[in-house]
Amino acid sequence: MSSYLELVKFEYKKILRKRSTIIILVIGILLTAISGVSPLFGYYYVDGKILESHYEGMKKDREYRRGLSGREINRDLLSETIEAYSRVPVANGRYSATEEYQEYARPYSGVFYIISHVYNLNSNTNGVTEMLLLTEENLNKFYDIRQSMVERNIENTTMSPEEKAKSKELSRKVKTPFIYSYTGGYTRFLSQMYVTAILICFICLICISPLFAGEYTNGMDGLIFSSKYGKNKVIRAKLFTGISLTILFSVLLIIASYVTIMTVFGWDGKDAPIQLQYPLSIIPLTMGQVALLYSAIVIFGNILSSSLTMVLSAKLKSPYIVLVIMTALTIIPAFVNVSDSVLWIYHLSNLIPVKMFDINNVISIFSINFPGLTIQPYVLIISFAAVASMALLPLVYRNFKKT
Amino acid sequence: MELVIDRLTKQFKNKIAVDRISLTLHEGVYGLLGPNGSGKTTLMRMICGVLKPTSGEVKFNGIDVSREEFRDALGYLPQDFGYYPEFTAYDFLLYLASLKGINKSRAKEKATELLELVSLSDVAKKKIRTFSGGMKQRLGIAQALLNNPKLLVLDEPTAGLDPKERVRFRNLISRLGKDRIVLLSTHIVSDVEYIASVILMMKNGQIIHKGRLEEIIDVIEGKVFECSVDSRTAEHLIANYPIINIREESDKTFLRLVADKTPCETAVAVPAVLEDLYMYYFNKEVKKCE
Numbered sequence: 001m002s003s004y005l006e007l008v009k010f011e012y013k014k015i016l017r018k019r020s021t022i023i024i025l026v027i028g029i030l031l032t033a034i035s036g037v038s039p040l041f042g043y044y045y046v047d048g049k050i051l052e053s054h055y056e057g058m059k060k061d062r063e064y065r066r067g068l069s070g071r072e073i074n075r076d077l078l079s080e081t082i083e084a085y086s087r088v089p090v091a092n093g094r095y096s097a098t099e100e101y102q103e104y105a106r107p108y109s110g111v112f113y114i115i116s117h118v119y120n121l122n123s124n125t126n127g128v129t130e131m132l133l134l135t136e137e138n139l140n141k142f143y144d145i146r147q148s149m150v151e152r153n154i155e156n157t158t159m160s161p162e163e164k165a166k167s168k169e170l171s172r173k174v175k176t177p178f179i180y181s182y183t184g185g186y187t188r189f190l191s192q193m194y195v196t197a198i199l200i201c202f203i204c205l206i207c208i209s210p211l212f213a214g215e216y217t218n219g220m221d222g223l224i225f226s227s228k229y230g231k232n233k234v235i236r237a238k239l240f241t242g243i244s245l246t247i248l249f250s251v252l253l254i255i256a257s258y259v260t261i262m263t264v265f266g267w268d269g270k271d272a273p274i275q276l277q278y279p280l281s282i283i284p285l286t287m288g289q290v291a292l293l294y295s296a297i298v299i300f301g302n303i304l305s306s307s308l309t310m311v312l313s314a315k316l317k318s319p320y321i322v323l324v325i326m327t328a329l330t331i332i333p334a335f336v337n338v339s340d341s342v343l344w345i346y347h348l349s350n351l352i353p354v355k356m357f358d359i360n361n362v363i364s365i366f367s368i369n370f371p372g373l374t375i376q377p378y379v380l381i382i383s384f385a386a387v388a389s390m391a392l393l394p395l396v397y398r399n400f401k402k403t
Numbered sequence: 404m405e406l407v408i409d410r411l412t413k414q415f416k417n418k419i420a421v422d423r424i425s426l427t428l429h430e431g432v433y434g435l436l437g438p439n440g441s442g443k444t445t446l447m448r449m450i451c452g453v454l455k456p457t458s459g460e461v462k463f464n465g466i467d468v469s470r471e472e473f474r475d476a477l478g479y480l481p482q483d484f485g486y487y488p489e490f491t492a493y494d495f496l497l498y499l500a501s502l503k504g505i506n507k508s509r510a511k512e513k514a515t516e517l518l519e520l521v522s523l524s525d526v527a528k529k530k531i532r533t534f535s536g537g538m539k540q541r542l543g544i545a546q547a548l549l550n551n552p553k554l555l556v557l558d559e560p561t562a563g564l565d566p567k568e569r570v571r572f573r574n575l576i577s578r579l580g581k582d583r584i585v586l587l588s589t590h591i592v593s594d595v596e597y598i599a600s601v602i603l604m605m606k607n608g609q610i611i612h613k614g615r616l617e618e619i620i621d622v623i624e625g626k627v628f629e630c631s632v633d634s635r636t637a638e639h640l641i642a643n644y645p646i647i648n649i650r651e652e653s654d655k656t657f658l659r660l661v662a663d664k665t666p667c668e669t670a671v672a673v674p675a676v677l678e679d680l681y682m683y684y685f686n687k688e689v690k691k692c693e
Contacts (some may be wrong), residue, residue: 006501013498017489221484223546226451226479226556227502228471234502 001191006246007229008238014214015245019196025249026219028203029040032253040264046097058184062266064107066184069268073178075139082139085128092342095128111180112274117279118146128268141175150280154365158343166374171282174275183269185262186287187277190294190359196257197298197357198330201305203253204246205326208309210319211238212400215320218307231401232373239310246306250299258291281363283376294362297378300385301356307389307396308353314399318390330354340366347377348360351388356381404430406450406554406584409482411459413445413608420445423459432580434599436677437586438685442608443588444482447558450462450586451479454654463554475504478552480543482588488532488662492523492542496549501552505508510549517545520575522568544572546577555579557587573598586670592678602677606684607619620675623661627679628670631655647682 015021040055052060071077087104088095093333095101105112106125112131117133121127138145152166215221224230270288285293308329312322330353338349347368361377368380375383406428413421421442437443448454450461452468461468463476486495487675493514500510518524520573521541540563547555560576561569569591577598579585591596595602601618612619629645632640637656641649644666647657659673660666661683 003501003504006507010498010501013490013494014487017487019489052502087563094554217485218487219481219483222448222451222453222479222481222484224454224502226474226477226481227499228550229476229502230503231452231475232471 003229004233004237007234008240011211011237011241012245015211015241021196021207025252028126028199028253029256032192032196032199034256035195036188036257036261037244037264039188042251046094051097058090058265059244061109062182062184065110065180065184066266066268067107068111069181071110071180073114073142073180075136075142077111077180078134078139078142079113081111082134084108085112086132088128089153090129091198093258094099102116105274114178114276114279118142118149120149146163146279147171149283150282150365153280154282157366158341159366161371162374163367163369166369167282167365169365170178170284170376171365174282175273175284178273178275181269181272182266182278183272183287185265185267185278186269186272186291188265189258189261189277189291190277192261193294193298193359196253197301198334200246200250200253200302201330201353201357202327203249204302204306205309205323207245207249208242208306209313209322209326211242211310212321212396213317213319214313226376235397235400241398242306242310243303243389247299247327250295250302254295254298263265280365282365283363290362293378294359297356297381297385300382301353303389304356304385304392305353307392310396311392311399312356314396326347347380350377351384353385356385404552404584406586407460407462407603408450409460409462411446411449411461412457413442413454413459419608421456424608426458426603426610426613428584428586428601428612430580430582430584431600432576432587432598433601433603434595435586435603436493436592436595437588437605439590441605443605444558445608445646446605447479447556447586447588448481451477452478453481458484461642473691475550475662476553478547478550478555478558480547480557482562484543485537486492486531486542488530491528492518492533492534494529495528495542496660497545500509500549505550510587513549514545517548520548522546537565537568540564541568555583555585557585559589560587561589561591575668578598581593592681596677604680604684611684612680614679620677623680623683625672626661626663626676626683627659627673627675628656628672629657629659630667630670631657632669636667645683 018087040058043050043053045051066076084104085108088098088100115121115131116127119138120133121130139200152173154164154171157164159167210217217226224234270286274283274285274287274290277287283290307373309322309326313319313326316322333349333352334354338346340346343366350358350361361381364377366377367374368377408424408426411421411424412419413510424446424485435446437442445454449456452474463473467474491499496514496517498511500513505513518527521544523538523541523545526534526538531542534542544560547557556577561572564572573594576585576587580600596616600615602612602614602616603610604619612622631652632655634656637658640660644660644662646660648659650657661679
């Protein structure tokens with residue numbers, strides 16, 4: 001065991017002593033942190049004049065929403081929102097540019113966002129007009145209307161009856177009434193995660209592609225293969241290094257992203273339901289739980305990507321070719337949009353690492369039916385990533401050992 | 404102690420690099436001599452388990468080359484090998500020691516001892532990327548000795564060393580050959596001449612001669628001649644005989660050559676050395692090709 005750990009230590013040394021690794025990692029962390037708060041750069045203009053900076057706007061909205069935090073979303077809050085928005089004059093142009101909006105309606109913009117999704121309004125002036133037409137009965141049946149909207153969405157998919165039933169069953173587990181909370185930090189963290197995941201993917205790709213192939217380009221293959229542990233323990237040490245490094249870098253960048261975003265946007269909202277951000281989601285989870293689940297998907301997706309990188313690295317004997325192939329495999333699927341009209345193709349496409357990183361895999365309304373088992377897309381993705389990675393590792397072993 | 408090589412063959416597409424070589428080696432230093440492309444490195448890589456043979460087998464004391472126990476007894480210095488440029492010499496040896504299954508405290512001890520042996524103690528903590536070719540070669544020799552191997556395979560071990568270092572390593576290798584099998588390949592004929600107890604001459608993937616120096620040289624004993632001739636005769640001799648040495652003198656040309664019988668009137672038979680044999684075999688090959 002000690003010799004195995006010693007080999008792992010040296011594999012880490014080989015990667016971390018390269019100046020390029022440190023530079024890439026530092027750039028990755030900086031990019032993650034900067035892009036996390038990038039929406040706060042710049043100004044909000046009205047009629048060519050600066051109204052406020054995005055940072056000031058975020059702070060103002062945060063205070064307004066914190067003011068409503070802890071309140072149940074019910075008829076009273078909905079009526080207050082409608083009342084506040086009714087003061088905004090219906091005029092041409094952006095209603096948000098009016099003084100009335102800034103003074104009366106803006107504090108309720110978070111609730112308006114939920115109303116517009118549940119009652120299927122458009123979040124523009126017309127949406128406001130439509131909202132003003134909502135009846136008392138509509139407001140009293142807020143959760144029923146939301147549920148029927150969710151179920152209608154489920155019915156409109158091409159899922160099998162079993163899958164639809166499972167999705168509906170899950171949607172009914174969503175705890176109501178919702179307690180309103182400021183969730184700006186989590187909302188930003190979730191929308192930033194895709195970029196973070198891609199960054200992690202590329203950092204791991206660059207660091208891991210030479211793990212096996214680099215031994216050939218370094219001219220170390222002869223020494224390794226002729227040594228006692230050169231055809232067994234060292235391969236296992238490299239595999240462990242590749243996987244553990246991926247987890248380490250993923251956790252590091254996710255934490256960097258989380259801490260930066262939450263420090264700037266605010267730490268509130270961990271226990272708020274995900275429906276405050278995705279009102280029609282069927283997942284009965286809180287913001288904090290979704291953030292954790294999404295992080296797990298990103299980590300598992302990257303483990304799969306790193307396993308693929310290691311297979312190629314052991315086979316191709318050139319880190320550069322590995323890098324080119326893996327870059328293509330990462331980038332190209334990101335630009336391919338697969339429709340959900342043929343569901344099995346859609347679900348299959350989401351098993352490609354870069355596609356796994358989409359938030360829709362966590363909040364989606366789909367269920368997937370296997371004989372005797374109906375699961376959610378995120379369960380399939382995590383299970384597939386784990387099983388496929390495990391299945392690829394013996395291939396790495398065989399490719400590198402075969403001389 | 405016995406290394407058995409049995410009908411070992413390696414074929415790369417249409418080229419047979421090693422052609423059914425069978426050998427049995429015991430303790431001692433074996434010098435593998437042959438020109439570029441004769442198959443020396445391919446043979447050595449197969450002996451070390453780095454390259455899979457097309458057919459045939461290699462066994463050390465009955466243990467197959469594919470087994471961990473075989474590699475445990477092996478020390479190998481490849482011909483062209485690299486390093487991790489960011490590693491220090493000391494770290495590099497510790498890494499190789501861990502690959503060879505040596506525990507940490509023993510590895511530290513052995514690394515210090517071997518760095519001393521190859522005169523790299525003062526640069527032990529320097530990064531390998533700052534090393535000269537000769538220093539890297541010395542480090543390569545040190546790593547091959549880390550596990551006190553019973554079978555030591557050295558591919559061009561003296562390449563890149565200065566004459567003083569070469570002599571030191573020749574002596575070191577001679578000593579190592581007392582209680583283990585040392586197989587070394589080189590282009591430098593004098594290295595083999597000085598230290599190899601048995602010489603293996605390789606050509607076109609086959610061992611064409613195997614024996615002690617005297618036995619091998621016996622093939623051309625009485626066939627090595629020296630003469631000083633005019634330019635016209637020199638041209639004729641150069642065109643028709645394997646030439647070992649040419650030296651222009653004031654009005655004549657000095658030649659050392661190999662011939663079955665006296666090549667010219669002034670030629671005098673001289674004692675043969677290994678280089679004569681080498682040139683005899685491999686020059687002939689060149690001429691055939693031409």
